[in-house]
Amino acid sequence: MSHPSRSLLVAGAWTATVTGILVAVPLLLRDRLPEPLAAHWGPSGRPDRSLPFWASFSLSLAVWALPVAIAVCAHLRWNALRHRAHRRTLGIVLGAGAAFAVGTQAITLAANLDRPGWHEAGPLGWRAFLLVFAAAAAGGALGRAAGGPGPDEPLVREPVVPQAGMRLRPDRRTVWVSSASNGWVTGTGVACLVAAVALAVAGGIVAAGVALVAAGVLAVAGLVVLWVSTAGVRVGDGGLVIAFGPFRRPRRTLPLATLQSARAEERRPSEVGGWGIRGLAGSVTIMIRAGECLVVRDLSGGELAVSVDDAAHGAALLNGLIARRAPVS
Amino acid sequence: MLLTLDLNDPRPLHEQVAGAVRRAVASGTVLPGQRLPSARELADALGVNANTVLRALRDLRDEGVLEFRRGRGVSVLRPPDGREVLRRMARELLDEAERYGHRPEEVIEIIKELS
Numbered sequence: 001m002s003h004p005s006r007s008l009l010v011a012g013a014w015t016a017t018v019t020g021i022l023v024a025v026p027l028l029l030r031d032r033l034p035e036p037l038a039a040h041w042g043p044s045g046r047p048d049r050s051l052p053f054w055a056s057f058s059l060s061l062a063v064w065a066l067p068v069a070i071a072v073c074a075h076l077r078w079n080a081l082r083h084r085a086h087r088r089t090l091g092i093v094l095g096a097g098a099a100f101a102v103g104t105q106a107i108t109l110a111a112n113l114d115r116p117g118w119h120e121a122g123p124l125g126w127r128a129f130l131l132v133f134a135a136a137a138a139g140g141a142l143g144r145a146a147g148g149p150g151p152d153e154p155l156v157r158e159p160v161v162p163q164a165g166m167r168l169r170p171d172r173r174t175v176w177v178s179s180a181s182n183g184w185v186t187g188t189g190v191a192c193l194v195a196a197v198a199l200a201v202a203g204g205i206v207a208a209g210v211a212l213v214a215a216g217v218l219a220v221a222g223l224v225v226l227w228v229s230t231a232g233v234r235v236g237d238g239g240l241v242i243a244f245g246p247f248r249r250p251r252r253t254l255p256l257a258t259l260q261s262a263r264a265e266e267r268r269p270s271e272v273g274g275w276g277i278r279g280l281a282g283s284v285t286i287m288i289r290a291g292e293c294l295v296v297r298d299l300s301g302g303e304l305a306v307s308v309d310d311a312a313h314g315a316a317l318l319n320g321l322i323a324r325r326a327p328v329s
Numbered sequence: 330m331l332l333t334l335d336l337n338d339p340r341p342l343h344e345q346v347a348g349a350v351r352r353a354v355a356s357g358t359v360l361p362g363q364r365l366p367s368a369r370e371l372a373d374a375l376g377v378n379a380n381t382v383l384r385a386l387r388d389l390r391d392e393g394v395l396e397f398r399r400g401r402g403v404s405v406l407r408p409p410d411g412r413e414v415l416r417r418m419a420r421e422l423l424d425e426a427e428r429y430g431h432r433p434e435e436v437i438e439i440i441k442e443l444s
Binding site: 171172173174175176177178179232234236241243248310313317 | 330331332333334335336337358366369370371373374375376
């Protein structure tokens with residue numbers, strides 16, 4: 001059996017098994033569950049909302065349907081199982097999605113089991129949620145590992161003309177340093193942080209726990225937004241280095257030895273699905289702002305693009321460095 | 330911006346870095362008013378100390394090429410003086426000629442032939 005179809009079989013069997021668990025377990029336990037069930041727990045750990053059995057049953061299936069839909073779409077649209085990077089991404093989606101769906105169903109059923117009514121359902125604190133998220137992380141890691149073995153066909157892409165390489169003299173060190181930033185995104189991030197501080201202060205004065213939680217969420221959102229509001233990009237003997245955020249941390253390095261070619265290209269957020277880090281592994285765009293992007297292709301055919309000013313010079317230098325490396329390897 | 334360092338250049342490193350930035354500004358890849366990457370980023374890319382880059386940038390500020398603004402980083406004020414750029418290129422040309430064993434008079438002859 002060829003490897004893509006074996007992967008398909010494994011993914012199909014996995015989907016069927018998880019769906020079977022999500023359907024069979026609540027049906028088997030139905031006689032021991034209250035009607036309606038406790039379905040939501042407040043910050044105190046006590047149940048504060050209920051759902052009828054069938055609604056709860058459908059909800060857990062819907063939670064699982066999302067990763068399955070993503071995997072099916074990816075398979076149909078990109079024939080994703082042929083490429084290791086895609087298989088791994090799909091493994092993470094299916095593994096983490098399954099662990100999350102089964103985990104939330106399991107803690108919900110366990111809390112409701114043999115209780116006379118939903119008000120008497122067992123408490124679920126942050127530990128239970130932590131457990132579910134840990135299970136999802138473990139599921140994702142397992143899924144990634146499961147996607148590893150097998151052939152790695154180079155991604156087939158339309159041939160593009162790479163930027164002509166720069167001629168480099170051996171006794172010179174040439175580097176290219178550039179960056180991209182987006183004022184609107186920076187402004188949004190700063191606004192989130194300011195709102196978070198204001199909420200935290202206000203929440204502290206009136207002692208409202210909800211305001212503090214909201215402030216925390218806003219602060220995290222603001223930091224994430226700031227982190228993709230600007231990037232520094234440089235090309236040198238070490239390869240391509242992309243440094244994220246105002247503090248230029250963390251950094252991602254693509255060594256010269258792993259790269260095949262580079263080019264400059266215009267890309268817009270509407271084409272790649274928005275701002276930030278977009279796309280599946282093997283075709284990723286780090287979209288800071290619309291316009292010039294430096295696009296590099298690695299040896300297995302995967303592409304990484306990053307918004308950056310003056311991308312043509314960066315691409316020309318990278319191609320020059322790659323050409324200089326070629327006779328040695 | 331593209332920066333090139335000559336690995337055999339005997340001059341102090343900060344002069345070489347200043348030369349590289351001067352050439353980049355003169356070539357027009359960074360226009361007046363545009364901001365330069367931070368000294369930290371330039372230093373990381375060139376593989377030199379950040380203080381070396383800062384010294385080079387200060388020299389270029391004193392030359393009138395760059396402008397330091399509090400909170401806004403370093404930006405290009407105006408392209409370097411053409412005569413100054415030519416003088417430095419001529420210096421490099423003479424050094425190169427010396428490496429091949431040609432005297433300055435012969436370089437002048439070559440220039441006359443070309444013009």
